Amino acid sequence: MTAELAVVGAGPAGMAAAVLAAELGLAVTVLDEQDLPGGQIYRAVERAAPDSPLGEDYLAGRDLVAAFRASGAAYLPGAAVWHIDPDGTVSFGRDGRGGALRARHILLAAGALERPVPIPGWTLPGVMTAGAAQILLKSADLVPEGRTVLAGQGPLLYLVAAQLAAAGAPPAALLDTAPAGNRRAAARLAGAALAGWRSLARGLRLLAAPGLAGIPLRRGVRGLRAVGRGRVEAVAWDGGELACDLLLLHEGVIPDTQIGRALQLAHAWDAAQWCWRPVLDEWGGTSLANVSVAGDGGGIAGAAAAVLSGRLAALAAAHRLGRIDAAERDRRAAPIRAALARERAFRPFLEALTRPPPSVLAPPQDDVIVCRCEEVTAGMIRRAARLGAQGPNQAKAFTRCGMGPCQGRLCGPVVAALMAETLGRPIAEIGAYRPRAPYKPVTVAMLAELAG
Amino acid sequence: MREFDAIVIGGGLVGAAIAYGLVRAGLKPALIDEGDVAFRASRGNFGLVWVQSKGLGAPHYQRWTRASADAWPALAAELLARTGIAVGHERPGGLHLCLGDEELAARAAMMQRLQAESGNFGFEYEMLDRAAVAELLPGIGPAVSGASFTRYDGHVNSLALLHALHKGFVAGGGTYLPNRTVGYAGVAPHEFVIGSGEDRIAAPKIVLAAGLGNAELAPLFGLSAPVRPQRGQILVTERAGRVLAMPTTTVRQTLEGGIMIGDSQEDVGFDTGQRPAVMAAMAQRAARSFPWLAELQVVRAWAALRVMPPDGVPIYDQSEAFPGAFTANCHSGVTLAGAHALLFAPMVAAGALDPALAPFSARRFDVHDAA
Amino acid sequence: MFTTRRDAAAATVAVTVEGRTVLVPHGASAAAALLVAGIGATRDTPVSGAPRAPYCLMGVCFDCLAEIDGVPNRQSCMVAVRPGMRIARQRGRRRAGPA
Numbered sequence: 001m002t003a004e005l006a007v008v009g010a011g012p013a014g015m016a017a018a019v020l021a022a023e024l025g026l027a028v029t030v031l032d033e034q035d036l037p038g039g040q041i042y043r044a045v046e047r048a049a050p051d052s053p054l055g056e057d058y059l060a061g062r063d064l065v066a067a068f069r070a071s072g073a074a075y076l077p078g079a080a081v082w083h084i085d086p087d088g089t090v091s092f093g094r095d096g097r098g099g100a101l102r103a104r105h106i107l108l109a110a111g112a113l114e115r116p117v118p119i120p121g122w123t124l125p126g127v128m129t130a131g132a133a134q135i136l137l138k139s140a141d142l143v144p145e146g147r148t149v150l151a152g153q154g155p156l157l158y159l160v161a162a163q164l165a166a167a168g169a170p171p172a173a174l175l176d177t178a179p180a181g182n183r184r185a186a187a188r189l190a191g192a193a194l195a196g197w198r199s200l201a202r203g204l205r206l207l208a209a210p211g212l213a214g215i216p217l218r219r220g221v222r223g224l225r226a227v228g229r230g231r232v233e234a235v236a237w238d239g240g241e242l243a244c245d246l247l248l249l250h251e252g253v254i255p256d257t258q259i260g261r262a263l264q265l266a267h268a269w270d271a272a273q274w275c276w277r278p279v280l281d282e283w284g285g286t287s288l289a290n291v292s293v294a295g296d297g298g299g300i301a302g303a304a305a306a307v308l309s310g311r312l313a314a315l316a317a318a319h320r321l322g323r324i325d326a327a328e329r330d331r332r333a334a335p336i337r338a339a340l341a342r343e344r345a346f347r348p349f350l351e352a353l354t355r356p357p358p359s360v361l362a363p364p365q366d367d368v369i370v371c372r373c374e375e376v377t378a379g380m381i382r383r384a385a386r387l388g389a390q391g392p393n394q395a396k397a398f399t400r401c402g403m404g405p406c407q408g409r410l411c412g413p414v415v416a417a418l419m420a421e422t423l424g425r426p427i428a429e430i431g432a433y434r435p436r437a438p439y440k441p442v443t444v445a446m447l448a449e450l451a452g
Numbered sequence: 453m454r455e456f457d458a459i460v461i462g463g464g465l466v467g468a469a470i471a472y473g474l475v476r477a478g479l480k481p482a483l484i485d486e487g488d489v490a491f492r493a494s495r496g497n498f499g500l501v502w503v504q505s506k507g508l509g510a511p512h513y514q515r516w517t518r519a520s521a522d523a524w525p526a527l528a529a530e531l532l533a534r535t536g537i538a539v540g541h542e543r544p545g546g547l548h549l550c551l552g553d554e555e556l557a558a559r560a561a562m563m564q565r566l567q568a569e570s571g572n573f574g575f576e577y578e579m580l581d582r583a584a585v586a587e588l589l590p591g592i593g594p595a596v597s598g599a600s601f602t603r604y605d606g607h608v609n610s611l612a613l614l615h616a617l618h619k620g621f622v623a624g625g626g627t628y629l630p631n632r633t634v635g636y637a638g639v640a641p642h643e644f645v646i647g648s649g650e651d652r653i654a655a656p657k658i659v660l661a662a663g664l665g666n667a668e669l670a671p672l673f674g675l676s677a678p679v680r681p682q683r684g685q686i687l688v689t690e691r692a693g694r695v696l697a698m699p700t701t702t703v704r705q706t707l708e709g710g711i712m713i714g715d716s717q718e719d720v721g722f723d724t725g726q727r728p729a730v731m732a733a734m735a736q737r738a739a740r741s742f743p744w745l746a747e748l749q750v751v752r753a754w755a756a757l758r759v760m761p762p763d764g765v766p767i768y769d770q771s772e773a774f775p776g777a778f779t780a781n782c783h784s785g786v787t788l789a790g791a792h793a794l795l796f797a798p799m800v801a802a803g804a805l806d807p808a809l810a811p812f813s814a815r816r817f818d819v820h821d822a823a
Numbered sequence: 824m825f826t827t828r829r830d831a832a833a834a835t836v837a838v839t840v841e842g843r844t845v846l847v848p849h850g851a852s853a854a855a856a857l858l859v860a861g862i863g864a865t866r867d868t869p870v871s872g873a874p875r876a877p878y879c880l881m882g883v884c885f886d887c888l889a890e891i892d893g894v895p896n897r898q899s900c901m902v903a904v905r906p907g908m909r910i911a912r913q914r915g916r917r918r919a920g921p922a
Binding site for chain 2 (some may be wrong): 083085086089091100185223230387388389390392393394397398399400404405407430431434436437438442443444445447448449450451
């Protein structure tokens with residue numbers, strides 16, 4: 001199987017890239033793990049009812065999905081990429097069978113994940129991410145039963161609260177953990193944010209959503225912990241406690257860098273977003289000539305920006321593969337860049353406003369589990385650093401953190417932050433795990449079959 | 453400038469075992485190591501404490517390996533007592549599975565040669581037919597024709613070993629100096645100064661255990677370590693209930709439950725990338741050995757570079773030009789950890805390698821060159 | 824723990840969760856079915872036997888591992904329900920070895 005452009009991820013960036021690339025005459029194949037296009041933000045949007053409680057911004061994704069379906073790009077849903085070779089071969093598993101796609105250019109559009117929120121008790125059944133509740137609403141019209149508490153900060157937290165309320169299952173409380181200093185820091189950046197007034201307006205509409213009015217809100221919440229035996233029974237914080245059946249956590253989203261790290265693309269620490277992201281040029285080009293990144297996987301900027309960066313990556317690929325010359329590429333790119341600049345103008349303000357509290361990045365309690373898969377605690381990581389481990393890979397060798405099925409996706413940021421704190425060095429110097437194939441599990445049978 | 457009783461360059465399994473052995477012998481050494489991202493064969497190996505395949509044509513290597521395997525239980529017990537870390541060493545014996553009659557015949561011939569070469573030292577093994585293998589290992593595939601077995605073989609959690617050696621080293625008074633490369637080396641008999649950046653450390657003894665890095669370092673000390681990288685890849689499955697009581701050369705089950713699948717050899721230079729074709733070949737052989745493996749999920753895999761001497765036999769040496777300088781090079785840092793900690797390190801502490809190690813000197817390569 | 828939104832179409836796909844029949848909407852994942860069934864812990868970890876349930880529902884955390892139609896350790900959030908699907912709690916390490 002071959003393609004000129006292989007796109008990993010059918011979210012807004014991947015879909016937009018595929019649409020434009022196909023338009024420009026490239027043979028495009030899009031691979032996505034999910035059964036339906038849309039990524040997480042537009043998950044299952046094709047099945048959404050016109051009066052969906054998820055709101056207009058979500059429903060707006062239908063147009064993009066329709067354009068993607070009509071684009072002529074080959075689409076492989078249910079395909080889990082497990083290895084990418086620098087020579088352009090993408091190995092994937094689909095319905096238990098292995099496949100390989102040889103592409104001249106690869107666009108990684110794998111999106112983002114929610115930042116792990118390692119509070120005491122976060123591994124209890126009944127503690128989930130806010131995004132998880134949203135996924136249930138989007139993909140299956142399911143709402144929580146019983147008392148739901150939302151805790152954390154950031155636009156998604158409020159969005160989910162409003163959506164749950166609109167769906168007839170308003171949360172019992174919303175605990176906002178944004179540190180007091182965030183507002184002051186954000187206010188300094190408010191001026192620059194006005195260029196992204198559309199985002200600001202969206203945010204304000206969100207905060208004013210009718211459903212939110214009745215939900216008890218507490219600000220400046222510190223010392224968050226989930227309490228219960230065998231499952232979550234209450235959420236507690238410094239100065240308060242609430243019984244709950246479901247605790248939804250959210251402290252922002254961070255790029256999914258798993259595949260990029262496996263490819264050893266150059267990454268940099270983004271101090272504003274407090275996360276790692278790939279080093280990209282203005283076209284989403286990486287340190288490998290045949291690999292680009294678009295969308296939130298390259299840095300968190302939201303769905304609209306993802307669409308725009310997807311288009312830029314498509315233009316660059318079309319140019320690199322000889323379909324368009326540089327002049328046409330640049331001509332088409334100009335309005336896209338202008339729109340992207342407007343989208344991004346709002347980000348520094350938002351990032352300052354929603355900067356996670358230090359305890360989310362490096363939990364102070366030694367007995368908090370930081371690697372969920374291998375049940376490695378913060379204390380074990382600290383001890384590994386004191387013994388001499390200089391980074392996450394050595395910590396992994398000493399403690400098994402990052403060796404479980406998730407391959408460090410969830411614990412990576414926290415392990416790095418804990419080591420930075422213990423070693424007294426900036427997190428940018430500490431580095432990240434080096435993940436390997438298989439990026440997602442594959443059976444021995446599927447591998448054996450490849451040997452013929 | 454800081455002074456130590458000895459400097460060990462290289463914090464992998466070889467260096468850490470030797471450094472731990474030196475601490476055990478009463479010295480206060482410094483252990484120099486690179487940072488988080490380095491080739492680190494120690495983080496890539498299979499975990500066998502393996503005797504039966506070692507030293508064909510080099511009986512001294514088979515003897516050294518046996519000595520190490522015999523020292524292993526003591527090392528494991530000592531590490532547990534000193535560090536609280538259980539490295540999970542087990543020595544149930546080991547099997548090398550053969551698929552098809554040709555492989556079995558070739559294996560039998562090899563084992564016979566090893567026995568013949570062992571002379572008075574002896575080498576006990578059994579060639580098992582299919583039925584005998586089936587009694588030891590559940591669910592072998594129809595292609596399995598038999599196996600060679602020795603009681604000398606075992607396996608261990610090699611990462612727990614690395615952790616325990618480091619912990620034991622530091623607890624015993626050793627100084628661990630990571631994030632360093634050797635930028636400066638001052639070399640004189642019994643006087644060695646190593647510099648990294650602004651840092652200088654000095655000692656009358658130095659051991660080069662830097663894996664692939666030894667090739668460049670050794671000549672500075674009047675030594676030779678012509679090692680080259682050989683890539684190996686490994687697959688690990690999801691955790692399963694205990695099935696395999698005995699390790700084989702290419703399939704073993706860890707105490708945590710994951711089943712490890714090896715064993716590959718590629719000559720690709722310093723490339724630690726993975727190749728699906730190689731992973732497929734390993735998976736295929738594993739599934740032919742144990743068909744029930746087919747349905748298990750591989751959750752982890754990696755590639756690492758073995759430190760390979762030209763003939764596969766370790767290189768141990770002491771410098772004639774600069775007495776006090778030693779080197780240790782091998783691709784079996786797990787198997788030989790017993791020997792490195794409990795036999796080799798005391799030799800270094802005493803100031804000279806035992807004459808029994810003379811065949812391991814790199815001078816053996818000069819003989820070939822001269823001929 | 825979760826249930827069908829009141830204005831939504833009725834859940835029509837019948838699966839079994841730990842032997843009990845549960846109706847879930849078309850498009851739900853097996854993880855969603857586990858959550859609708861409300862059994863609390865959906866797996867016991869192979870490391871310590873600690874109780875876990877789905878956390879992220881997007882294929883990242885692997886806490887949703889469950890036994891689906893007899894196959895253990897499947898990411899239940901990545902598997903769409905089909906009528907008659909048998910979903911069960913993942914109890915520690917999976918079984919392996921000859922049948």
